[in-house]
Each structure stands twice: as structure tokens, then as C-alpha cells.
Amino acid sequence: MQLSPTLTDSLVDEVHALVRSFSPNVESAHSDLLEAGILDSASLVRLLFAVEARFAVAIPMEEVEIDSFRTVAEIADLVRERRSARPARPPKEDALLGEIHDLFLSSLSVEVPSPHEDLFKTGILDSMTLVQLIILLENQFGLSLSLEDLDVAAFATTEGIARLVRQLRTPAEAIGRP
């Protein structure tokens, strides 16, 4: 399954930025990195590691063809391919949900397949990652979350998390909180 255009573009942009950190002269996502003389065997290996580290994907050396690394767009394709479960992207109109999915990807290195995915059952969240997620949500949305006042079940799906964030963002007086 293909990712939505939005995510695809942001992924290409991220890869582009990464490749540019190796060589600032890569102008477009379709510039040929080999012809441009940017990639040789040593730099290929370095770029491969960088891609793996940044996107938390495994790209075994023996399986990589040099052609998969010819352009930024191809590298982005490879990253997409290597991510195991293909996500059903949350509806584009739900920006908050999208932001939460991006947070899982960028800060917990995990792509949540759908807004209904049970994060506890799939092991995406356990005690250790839930604690981390709460801090990430606090930072991202400027909230102060106290688990003691919350139902852990609210964190079971990204949909539920979005609902929670929306609630907590509502000015306190409107919902009668101190």
C-alpha cells in the first residue's frame, strides 16, 4: 500500500535534508547521486547507516543495490519499503491525529498503522514507552499530563490520544478544572 502524498513528500524532504548533510549540492530529489560524484562505496555505507539511524529501518548491506540509492526519491522509496507494516494514514483533514502519528514516528521510531490500532496489544506501548509518550505529548502540545488523573485506556489508540489532547487543550475553566 502506498502512503498518502503528504507523508511521502515529507519523507522525501527528510531524506533530501539528510543527503544534503553529506553534500549540500544535491538540488532535486531526482538528481543522480552517482553521476554527481557524491556516492562512492565509502560514502554509500555512511549514507546507509545514516538512513537507518534516522528512519529506524534495517537495510542489510547484502540486499542493497546501488540503484536503490541513486536518487533521494529512490532512497525514500527504499525507506518506505523497509517499514514493515504499511500504515493506513489517518484522515488528512485530522491534523492533530497526523501530528500524533508523526510523533510516534519521529520520537518513538515506530509507524502506527492506523488510528484504531491497539497500541497495547501490539506492544507499541508498554509501561516504558507509555511514560516516554506522555513526556513527548507534554512537550509537543504544551500540556501537563498526570497519569494519576487519567485513564490509561485513553492511550490505547492514537485516536484516543488525539481525543485526550483535544480535551486537555480546552481551557481549564471551560471544563471546570481548577
Place this chain on the structure above:
Amino acid sequence: MNIIGVSGLEFAVPFKKAHWPGLEEREYRISQGHDSAAALVIGGQCVAAAAEERFTRQKHTGAFPRGAIGYCLAAASLKVSDIDEIAHGFDYSGYRKAYALDATSAELYERVFSRDALVGLVHGEWPQFPAERIHQVDHHMAHAASAYYTSGWDECLVVVVDAMGEAHGASIYTGRGGRLHPVRRIAANHSIGILYSLVTLHLGFDFNSDEYKIMGLAPYGNAARFRPFFEQAVELCADGAVRIPLLSLNRTREERENYLQSRRFLSEHLCAARRPEGEITEEHCDVAAALQECLDKTVLHVCGHFAVQTGLRRLAMAGGVALNCTANGKLMRSGLFDAIYIQPAAGDDGTALGAALHRAARAGEIRNSRFPVPFLGPGYDGVEIDAALSEFQDRVAVVRFSNLAETCAAAAELIGRGKVVAWYRGRMEYGPRALGHRSIVADPADPGMRDRLNAMVKMREAFRPFAPAVAIGEVDRWFDVPAGTELPYMVVNVEVREQYRPVLPAITHVNGTARVQTVDPRENREFHELLCAVGKLSDRAMVVNTSFNVKGQPIVNTPREAIETYLNTGIDALFLEDVLVERRTNGRSV
């Protein structure tokens, strides 16, 4: 109020051993609550503090600090019934529901982290202590309080960086008008401290313990080779935060507990894991160099960002990463701040002090003045020293001096002759460094001294550097700092002036730096007098100053431990206060 602060989690390592049997001993240090300590704060001032390891003799012990509390009470002639509060430098209570998600974590919470576990430990010693007077303090808040309330500053930026607290890897606060306000907190799965510790483990050393050895190894390497790896692994975000995706590669509870996938990633993409007994190669040095460079940049990034955001020009720091002298030196030279204060017990032992100070601040009792050189541990009088000496009378000979001046003259004469001298006086230090009360000292100009100390005295790795203690009046003569620069806690690396590097081989690291301690007669009078006596003979009021212990052991506490350690090492002479102790060797002495 009389407040006892404590640190450590007694059951953390036993729990890990029960649930993850068969790991290497050093892997059990991937856990929380090491470095137990106790600190007694009376009316907002710390009057006694010590690490529990000095009493149990188990280095870095996380055991409930029974010995240290007992010492603190005795030092102030108090009974437990005189104590108003006990404050612990961890507070997991907000995370109870998260830990309930799986059975192992739930048990970990109940047995190790919970308030019930803490109260149980207190009541195990003092069943009558009222439970409602036992308090928990957020770990990073305890670190922050330890730095802010001893900084002597009303207003400053406070940065805490360590491996992790309950859930955070770094926390940034502003201190203003006696209150700490959080500015930003970075989650532990983006902790630069954890990354540093994982690479430390990967290079064959101990997690949560040997990071300073990697710092010492780094100048032997070339950072360029592995710089791309760390530049990609650690992203410095525009909002002042840090992202380290490789710490989030772990997918199962098991993997997360021991960072198995993160370590596999290091094996595949950085270098092969080194066994502890393996040779240290150029590759390992290069990894250490790149890692240290990455840490330096990260600390500068975080501190620099929030300096600009808050407009504050003074920085107070604590947390284990704040003991990284190389990063501290970079910060000092960066020009980002007008002044930097590193609380000397910056590791978890310092959260005992911080927890107590945090509670004292709530009670409005803090008198924020700059922390003295932390001679807050036990001292022993002449009677106790004589009792210890009598135990060893068959093996040692003693010479008694009548005053400090004579003692210093005799010690300086031995140091001048190239002897290694153990210098034991007054109250033991709080924090990891020996600052002149439990020290081994020697001539910094002796070209063979570093190897001799490493091999014959400390019995440790040959690459490890030694630090100088210098009379403050001479600091700018030997080191590239302004006159009068105060570095009393030995936590900042500075440059040795180029022309003196060849003259000071025992304390000049391969990159020309030294982790200098300045000694001020107003704060550390007796040690200053020793340095002056050395200066009279050599025109250089400076010694090598290394902690009085051997590899793997805590610093000595009692006179008896001092004599035993002296007898079991290649130390040439021991000064116990004004008594010179030497081995009996067929009537000959050193």
C-alpha cells in the same frame, strides 16, 4: 527543620537479577538507583553528607543508606526522633498506572520504585518514624535543587543532564527568587547520557559507572572517523531538544530493559563490541573521541539554546553528565555564560542533598550560598587514629609531628624525592572526587609518575590521566585561565599552558588539558598549606591529586581503611593527620 535526604534504590539490582538472570554483572548496572547517600540539612544548610559506599565498601552501592544516615545523625548529635522529614531523590508515584501495564513492570514498581517500598525501608530501621513525614522528590528536581540552592545565585539557568531520572534524560529549569521553574524536559528515550553509557558498555566498560574512563580515552583517538555516525545518531533540534532515534529501536519489554536492539545497532554500524578484558585498539579510541565530541556539542546545544531563550548568563548544573570535565571545559570556554557552577556531588549521591534542599526550600529555610569544598563526611580524631595504628603496630612505624607546618614540610620533602604520599586529614569528601582530605599526592613533574601510579598504586588502566591540585595563586601561571579562576571541585578540564606541558608530564593529558583543582586557603586551608610547602621546595605549589583508593574500591573512609590500603599498594608513605606512617622493612624507612 532537620531534614535527611537520601538517594538510591536498594531493590533495583536484586530485582533485575531475579527477573533477568544470566546477564553480565556490568549489565545489571542498566538500572536505577545506584550511588546511595544521605545528607542532613538543618535550617536550610547542609551539615553532613556522605555516600553509602564509603560505609558498606561496595562501590556505587544502591543499598538504603543506613550507614550514611547513622553517620549524619551522629555528626549533628541528633536522634531519629529529632528528624522532621526524610526526603528521597526519586518520585515514581505519577507513573504508577503506566507500570501497571505489564506484570513485570507492576512488580518492579511495587518492590523497587513505590512509596511503600521506601516507607518499608525506613521502617525497617526506624519503625516509629511517621510515614507522613517521608517525602519523595522528582529525581531531576532533586538534582536541580542541589545545584541551584548551593550556587549562591538568586537567578540562573539550571540544567540537569544524566542517564535518566524517573522518565527524563535532561531537564532545564530557571532558578529565580528561590524557586525552580521547569522550562523544558527531554524524554529519556532521547537521553545523551544513556547513549554515552551504552557506548561505554559497548567499549567493554561499565554502564552507569565507567563513563569517565571513556572521557579519559577520548583524547587518544581521532574523532573524524566516527563523527558521521554520531552526527546522524544525535539530532540537535531547533527547539533546544535532542533526538536520538537509535534508543527507540527496542520493541519488546526485554529489548527495552537492556537496550538489545540499540546495542545491536552499535555493533553493526559503529564497531564490534569490545570484551572487558580485550585490547584497547585505535578504533576504540576513535569511537571514544567521536562520542565525547558528540557529548560536548550536545551539552553546548542544550545549554546554549536555553541561555538564549531565558536570557540567563549564569549556569548551574548537576546530573551525572555534569561530571564530564571535558564537556564542562568546553562550556566554560564557549563564552555562552558569564559563570558556570557545577555542583560537585553531581551524580546520584547528590540527589540526597537535593531532595533535602528541595523540602527545605518549600519550608522557606534556604540560605543560598555557594557550596564550600564539600568536606561533609566523617572525620576521625587522634584517639581513633591511634587505635587504628595500634592494630597494625607490627607492620608500621610512625613519626609524630607537632603541628601542620612540620607535617607539610615532611610530606613536601618526600614528594620532592619522587615518593607517592597518601594524605588523609579531616572530614571525608561528599561527591566522587578526593579534594585533599582522602588523597594520594605526588610530584606532577616526575615523568614516570603517571605510569607508576596507574600500575603500582591504583592498579588501573594505563591510559588513565591524573589531575593536578594547584594553589589558587598559581593557577594562571600553569594553566590557560584568568588569574584567580576558582575551580575548587576538580570537575572542569582546562588547557595546560603550552610551555609547561613538557614540565608537567604526570598531569598533562595527551591533548594538553588537565582536570585542575584550585586550592584556596580560605576553603581548604590544610591542603593549601601542603601545596605551599611543596612550592617552597620546587617553585611550584602543585601536586598530582588522585583519590585514596584502588581500582574498583570506594575511597577510604576510616583510618583503618587508610592504613590497610596503604599497606596493600605501592604508596610510599601515609600521613594520618600529623602522623607519618611507614612500612617496617628491616628498620629501613622510605
